[in-house]
Amino acid sequence: DAKTTQPPSMDCAEGRAANLPCNHSTISGNEYVYWYRQIHSQGPQYIIHGLKNNETNEMASLIITEDRKSSTLILPHATLRDTAVYYCIVFPRGGGGADGLTFGKGTHLIIQP
Amino acid sequence: NAGVTQTPKFRVLKTGQSMTLLCAQDMNHEYMYWYRQDPGMGLRLIHYSVGEGTTAKGEVPDGYNVSRLKKQNFLLGLESAAPSQTSVYFCASSLEWRALETQYFGPGTRLLVL
Numbered sequence: 756d757a758k759t760t761q762p763p764s765m766d767c768a769e770g771r772a773a774n775l776p777c778n779h780s781t782i783s784g785n786e787y788v789y790w791y792r793q794i795h796s797q798g799p800q801y802i803i804h805g806l807k808n809n810e811t812n813e814m815a816s817l818i819i820t821e822d823r824k825s826s827t828l829i830l831p832h833a834t835l836r837d838t839a840v841y842y843c844i845v846f847p848r849g850g851g852g853a854d855g856l857t858f859g860k861g862t863h864l865i866i867q868p
Numbered sequence: 869n870a871g872v873t874q875t876p877k878f879r880v881l882k883t884g885q886s887m888t889l890l891c892a893q894d895m896n897h898e899y900m901y902w903y904r905q906d907p908g909m910g911l912r913l914i915h916y917s918v919g920e921g922t923t924a925k926g927e928v929p930d931g932y933n934v935s936r937l938k939k940q941n942f943l944l945g946l947e948s949a950a951p952s953q954t955s956v957y958f959c960a961s962s963l964e965w966r967a968l969e970t971q972y973f974g975p976g977t978r979l980l981v982l
Contacts, residue, residue: 789968798872798958798973799911842910849967858910 758782759843764863773830775862777843780824787848788819790828791858792839799842799858802828838866870894872974874959880980881949889944889977891959899962900942901926901971902934904955911958917942918965949981 760778767773779788789804803810803817805826810817816829830837842861872893881887891900898919903911913926915934923934931953933945942961946953956978962971 787968791968796976798960798975800973801969801971804969844968846966846968848969849965860908 758845758857759859761841761843761859761862763860764865766865766867767830767833769835769866769868770832773833773837773864773866775828775830775841775843775864776825777828778825779843779845782823782845783847785847786845788817788823788826789844789846790815790817791842791844792837793842793861794836794839802841804848833864833866835866835868837864839864872959872961872972874957874974874977876977877975878978878980880982881946882982883950885949886945886947887949887979888946889957889959889979891942891944891961891974892940893942893959893961893972894940895961895963895972896939897961897963897970897972898939899965900936901960901962902932902942902944903958903960904928905958905976906955914944914957946979949979951981953979954981955979 787804787806790802791799793799803815805817818827840861840863842858875890901916902914912928917923917936920939935943956976958976959974960971964970
């Protein structure tokens with residue numbers, strides 16, 4: 756079973772901020788929150804990750820609640836090319852043995868022109 | 869810098885046939901991985917390699933073999949294909965062990981076994 760819960764789909768207008776929520780209420784202390792996206796027929800693409808502090812990079816911002824039980828990925832100015840399935844993952848950075856990546860079903864973000 | 873490339877992009881096999889999927893990376897990464905992705909599911913790790921000449925089993929290794937004779941290449945073999953191996957196969961490489969932020973994925977190989 757996936758350790759995260761995300762809405763199945765969301766719409767966002769082009770140029771607006773897209774805010775994608777994720778619940779991970781059973782996250783362990785050594786697990787990071789990672790976000791990936793997968794554009795149709797392509798491989799997964801890393802976006803951002805964090806442990807407990809908010810993070811920002813050139814692609815997105817990540818807001819993690821103080822209790823670490825949920826997070827929000829923010830795409831500040833969504834474009835049509837941001838239409839993809841977005842996956843929130845909790846994973847022990849540098850660990851995890853030989854287990855796979857439990858992506859869950861993700862959120863299908865559709866950017867509307 | 870091409871990143872991670874995979875060949876072929878798509879293949880149809882009959883049950884019992886064999887084939888090899890090729891993965892190549894030009895980032896000088898030590899770690900390489902083979903995953904499969906099935907509809908509605910995440911990525912399941914098939915095999916991985918922590919360096920040239922070494923391979924190890926992931927969580928779903930049965931029916932697959934791998935080799936890493938050169939650092940930049942990681943081959944996935946199916947000796948006798950079965951319909952249950954119909955899937956999309958992704959190769960990935962990373963600079964650090966399971967540090968996902970350093971992990972890059974290839975474009976995938978779609979395999980259909982009839």
